[in-house]
Amino acid sequence: MKKLSSQDYLTGLxxxxxxxxxxxxxxxxxxxxxGTPVIICDGGLLISWMVFLISNVIxxxxxxxxxxxxxxxxAVLSFLFMLLARIxxxxxxxxEYEDQASAFAKIFSNGPRTIIASxxxxxxxxxxxxxxxxxxxxxxxxxxxxxxILFFLRAALSTLIGQLVDNALFMTLAFAPxxxxxxxxxxxxxxxxxxxxxxxxxxxxxxxxxLITIPLTKKIQGVKALEEKG
Numbered sequence: 001m002k003k004l005s006s007q008d009y010l011t012g013l014x015x016x017x018x019x020x021x022x023x024x025x026x027x028x029x030x031x032x033x034x035g036t037p038v039i040i041c042d043g044g045l046l047i048s049w050m051v052f053l054i055s056n057v058i059x060x061x062x063x064x065x066x067x068x069x070x071x072x073x074x075a076v077l078s079f080l081f082m083l084l085a086r087i088x089x090x091x092x093x094x095x096e097y098e099d100q101a102s103a104f105a106k107i108f109s110n111g112p113r114t115i116i117a118s119x120x121x122x123x124x125x126x127x128x129x130x131x132x133x134x135x136x137x138x139x140x141x142x143x144x145x146x147x148x149i150l151f152f153l154r155a156a157l158s159t160l161i162g163q164l165v166d167n168a169l170f171m172t173l174a175f176a177p178x179x180x181x182x183x184x185x186x187x188x189x190x191x192x193x194x195x196x197x198x199x200x201x202x203x204x205x206x207x208x209x210x211l212i213t214i215p216l217t218k219k220i221q222g223v224k225a226l227e228e229k230g
Contacts, residue, residue: 006224010062014070017054021074022081024048025118029107031193045197048166049205051122052129052159053213060151060217061224064134071126079119082108086115117173125166133158151217155209156202163201167194 028044059067085108093101136154171194175185185193205213 009220013054018074020047020050049201056155057217059130059134061220067130075119075123082115114174117170121166121170125162128165129158129162152209156206159205160202164198167197
C-alpha cells in the first residue's frame with residue numbers, strides 16, 4: 001500500500017476543511033440554548049472547532065500563507081453556496097411540494113445581511129487564528145523554546161482569540177438591533193451567545209489538541225521531512 005505524501009495530507013485536510021465550513025453555515029441557522037438562557041449559541045458550534053483545528057495543523061506544517069489561501073478560497077465557496085441557496089428559495093415549485101419548499105425557505109431564507117456576516121466573520125476569525133499561532137511559532141522557534149506544551153498553549157490562545165472575533169463579528173453584523181432586518185437580537189443575548197460559544201469551542205478544541213492536532217502535525221511533519229531528504 002502506497003504511503004500518503006504530504007500533498008495527500010494537505011489535499012485531504014483541505015477537503016474536510018471546506019466541507020466542515022459549508023456545513024457550519026447550514027447548522028448555524030438553528031440556535032441552541034440547551035434549555036437554559038445562560039447558554040445561547042448557534043448550531044455551527046457542533047463542528048466549528050474542527051475548522052480551527054485543521055487550520056492550526058496546516059499553519060504548523062505549511063505556513064501562514066497556505067492556511068490563509070485555503071481559508072480565503074473556502075470563504076468564497078461558502079458565499080457561493082449560501083447565495084445559491086438564497087436564489088433557490090425564490091424558484092417556484094410544484095403545488096404538491098409547497099410544504100417542502102416552505103421548510104427549505106425557512107432554513108435558507110437568510111438575507112444578504114446574514115450571508116455577508118457569516119462569510120466575513122469566518123474569514124476574519126480564521127485569519128486572526130492563523131496569524132497568531134504562526135507568529136508565536138516563529139518566535140518560539142527562533143528562541144529555541146518550541147515544545148509540545150507550548151504548541152498546546154499557542155493553539156488554545158489562537159483559538160480563543162480567533163473564535164471570539166468570529167463569534168462577535170458574526171453576531172453583531174447579523175443580529176445587532178439596529179433596524180436593518182426583521183430578525184434581530186437583544187444585545188444581552190448577543191453578548192451571551194458570543195461568550196458562551198467561545199468558551200465551549202475553546203474547551204472542545206483544547207480537548208482535541210493533544211489527541212489529534214499535535215499527533216497529526218508531528219506525523220505530517222515527519223513525512224514532509226523524509227520527502228525533503230529524499
